[in-house]
Structures are given as structure tokens and as C-alpha cells.
Amino acid sequence: MTDYLWLWIVLGLLLLVGLGSALVVPRLRGRRPDDTSGPTTAAPPDDGTAADAGGDVLVEEPAAPALETPEPAAGRMVRLRDRLARSGSPLGARLLSVLSRDTLTEDDWDELEETLLLADIGTGPAEELLEALRTRVRVLGVREPDAVRELLRSELLKVVDPTLDRSLALERPVVDGVTKPAVVLVVGVNGTGKTTTVGKLARVLVAEDRSVVLGAADTFRAAAADQLQTWGARVGVETVRSEREGGDPAAVAFDAVRTGSTRGTDVVLVDTAGRLQNKAGLMDELGKISRVVTREAPLGEVLLVLDATTGQNGMQQAKVFGEVAGVTGIVLTKLDGTAKGGIVVAVQRELGVPVKLVGLGEGPDDLAPFDAEQFVDGLLG
Ligand SMILES: Nc1nc2c(ncn2[C@@H]2O[C@H](COP(=O)(O)OP(=O)(O)OP(=O)(O)O)[C@@H](O)[C@H]2O)c(=O)[nH]1
Numbered sequence: 001m002t003d004y005l006w007l008w009i010v011l012g013l014l015l016l017v018g019l020g021s022a023l024v025v026p027r028l029r030g031r032r033p034d035d036t037s038g039p040t041t042a043a044p045p046d047d048g049t050a051a052d053a054g055g056d057v058l059v060e061e062p063a064a065p066a067l068e069t070p071e072p073a074a075g076r077m078v079r080l081r082d083r084l085a086r087s088g089s090p091l092g093a094r095l096l097s098v099l100s101r102d103t104l105t106e107d108d109w110d111e112l113e114e115t116l117l118l119a120d121i122g123t124g125p126a127e128e129l130l131e132a133l134r135t136r137v138r139v140l141g142v143r144e145p146d147a148v149r150e151l152l153r154s155e156l157l158k159v160v161d162p163t164l165d166r167s168l169a170l171e172r173p174v175v176d177g178v179t180k181p182a183v184v185l186v187v188g189v190n191g192t193g194k195t196t197t198v199g200k201l202a203r204v205l206v207a208e209d210r211s212v213v214l215g216a217a218d219t220f221r222a223a224a225a226d227q228l229q230t231w232g233a234r235v236g237v238e239t240v241r242s243e244r245e246g247g248d249p250a251a252v253a254f255d256a257v258r259t260g261s262t263r264g265t266d267v268v269l270v271d272t273a274g275r276l277q278n279k280a281g282l283m284d285e286l287g288k289i290s291r292v293v294t295r296e297a298p299l300g301e302v303l304l305v306l307d308a309t310t311g312q313n314g315m316q317q318a319k320v321f322g323e324v325a326g327v328t329g330i331v332l333t334k335l336d337g338t339a340k341g342g343i344v345v346a347v348q349r350e351l352g353v354p355v356k357l358v359g360l361g362e363g364p365d366d367l368a369p370f371d372a373e374q375f376v377d378g379l380l381g
Pocket of ligand 1 (some may be wrong): 207337
């Protein structure tokens, strides 16, 4: 009997210990900013521009304990080259087959033009390329397949423009003697892949040993902030977000940059919403975000995300963003989903800024720094 009594006492004690630890373990995720034991949160600007989100912004600690190690970015473009080459890229293959004909008639030149236009290269660059090819074919009279290929390669490369500076401006600026984070604002129409791009870019930066803070200023859709936070958590990067759907995006962006400043972070990446009905609304929102952010640190890059599969149709929207947001670089996503690589040339010409990064798939490391030579080699197969 005494034996059973001891057994009951031991079981009771175990139960008490279990209950006690469940109540005591603190919940770290989603702490309010005024919880002084937690991560710090910057106050929103005090001029009222961001007042409606004041106190709503949370700094979310990364949730996942098992961190992933992102792939280094170098060499990723080779994957695109191989993919383009394997897809039997209609652009390169068709151009080469026409150019290799014994004599080139006007119909052949029309066919070349049509091929270029179908690949979304745009009328201006297509005419320029054909003119250069006509001259060189006339002068050199090349018909050897290798020589034709080399000729086409060099002319395509000229229109893609290998001289453009495609590096991201990630040097940390010094303001009044204080080193601030490099700020990258990511803009674009909804569904083009902004949030995914911010997540992938965070991984690239982590792979380069840079510290990163994410700002979920796409407050239009709560799921976008969750999505971003998940991307960040996978590589130990924290996300500053609004507590409620529809919070002020400028306040979130400001708080993200302030958090990055306070912590001595290298780069702050700010995701924005693209769901604006008209140019005036877009101008207001992006203008406000950049005004408010600039009070804390200057904008290093404004990256416009464009979906390559929308081709020339996306160009009009791209131009509007170009006009209102002061775009400094283009991220062309979903290039894995189209054989119309000519859009790279068209969009650079229309906006006058270089394609800096390309999205090559839905995988976490499917974002590559754009390389003109690899791209042209891929087009030619
Ligand atoms: N195949 C492919 N899919 C991509 C690429 N980049 C993004 N996507 C997909 O595109 C879809 C939309 O991406 P999001 O990042 O949610 O787009 P968003 O612009 O942030 O959209 P909103 O938050 O609605 O404004 C997702 O299914 C992504 O996986 C890419 O390079 N290739």
C-alpha cells in the first residue's frame, strides 16, 4: 500500500512541474513594441503623416530555429542560360536559321523583324539590330554558321548593353556622421512577384554575410506580411510589420528603416503594395513612403518588379511606376516562364534603367544578378 502511495506522490509532482513550465515559458513571437524585454521598435514620424499606424507596428522575431543556408548568388545566371538554351529559344534558333540562308531576300529580313517583335524586343531595338545586321552581312558576306552566330551574338549583346551598371547600391550612407542602412524599396503591380523577390533578395544578402531587416509595407493584404515574415524567418531575418490590415505603409517603412538604423543593419528591404487604381493614388502612396523613409535614411535603390510573361502588356504600367517612383533598377521575374527574352531589351529602353536581377523560378534561390553575356548565350542556345 505504502508503495502505491509513493507512486501517486511522484506522479502528482511530475504533473505539477509540467503544468508550471507550460505557464512560465514566455511567448517571444509577436511581442508588442512597448514590451521592453523584447526587440525595439522605432516610433513613427511625429508630423502626423504616419499617425494612423502609430503603435501598430510590430517587430517580428524570426520564428524558425532551424535556419537555412542560402546558395551564393554567383553562377545562378548559368541556370537561366541553360534553361533558355534547352527551351530551344525561338528567338536565337529562328534568327540563326534565317541568317544562315544562302541569299537573304527582303522576305527574309521581314521574317527576322517579325521574330524579334514576337520576342517582345520592341520596335526601336529591333530596327537597330536589323540595320546593324544588314550592314555587317553586306560588308562581310558571312555565311559560315560559326561566323553568323558570332555576328548575331555581338549585335544582340549591343542591344542588351553589357556596359550598364547592374550592381545594387548597397553602400551604407552616412547622415550627419551616423552610418545608416542601405534602403531598398521594392515597387510594382500586384502579382508580379514583389514579396517573393524581397524574400529571395534577403537570402542573397544573407549569403553575402550582410545583416538585413524586412519592412512589410504591403499592408493591403495581411497575407503578404505573413508571406514576407516566413521568407525572413527561414534565414534569421526579422520583419517589421503592421499589426492590422490596412495600416499606414509609410509608417511601417519608416519603422523598418529606423529599426535597421538602431541595430546597425546593413540593408533594409521594403516591400510595398501595387494595388492602386490610378496614377494619382500611386503617386501619393509611393511619394509618402519615400518622403517619410528619407527622413531616417536616403533611398539607395528603388527596384521595379516586372513579370516577364506579361511582355509588352506590362510596359504601360511599368512606365507609370517609372514616372512616379524614381526607379533605379528592374527585377524581371518569371523569366523561366517565357521564351520571349526580348522583353529585357524593351523594358530597359522604355524606362532607361538597367535590369539588375532576374527571377528564374519559384524556388527560394531562383533569383540571379542579371548578366548580359550569359543571357545572350542562352538566347542563342
Ligand atoms: N515561375 C516563377 N514564379 C514566380 C517568380 N517570382 C514570383 N513568382 C510567383 O508569382 C506569384 C506572385 O508572387 P508574389 O511575390 O506574391 O507577388 P506580389 O507582387 O508580391 O503580389 P501582391 O502581394 O499581391 O502585390 C507567386 O506564386 C510566386 O511564387 C519567378 O521568377 N518565376
